[in-house]
Amino acid sequence: MYAIVEIAGKQFKVTQDQFIYAPLMEGEAGASVEFDKVLLLDDNGTVEIGVPTVSGAKVSGKILDHVKGDTVIVFKKKRRKGYKKKNGHRQRFTKVLIEGISK
Structure with missing residues (x-):
């Protein structure tokens, strides 16, 4: 399962347990963040493309x-x-x- 997410104006292809280097964000180390601008969601071959975003899909992460x-x-x-x-x-x-990536 992977998703394409917009974070601070840039698009990233993310999977679970992956590290990404995003532009500088507010928050301290250890804080949880959620990204709700999911542009595409792939769940083992079933692809959902957002218009412009997939409704209800979220990507959670930790700084x-x-x-x-x-x-x-x-x-x-x-x-x-x-x-x-x-x-x-x-x-x-x-x-x-x-x-995690949730729908």
Whole structure:
């Protein structure tokens, strides 16, 4: 059984007991969360497609930790002008354990 869920504007394909890195969410480590924007639900071959969401379907999870992603380097240069800029960015994520998918 799997589901496609919208979390903070992004879509994730989730199954039970799976870890996902979602954009930073409110809540402390150990808190329970529920996602009700289920776009597609597959239960062993029977597929339900939402219009736009599947009514009554929910995905429950648990926040494990708030982490930072890898460093992305932003480098700007204009040739022959002596202009160079180097910046780095680390996106913040929330690690979520998917505990169950219910219909």
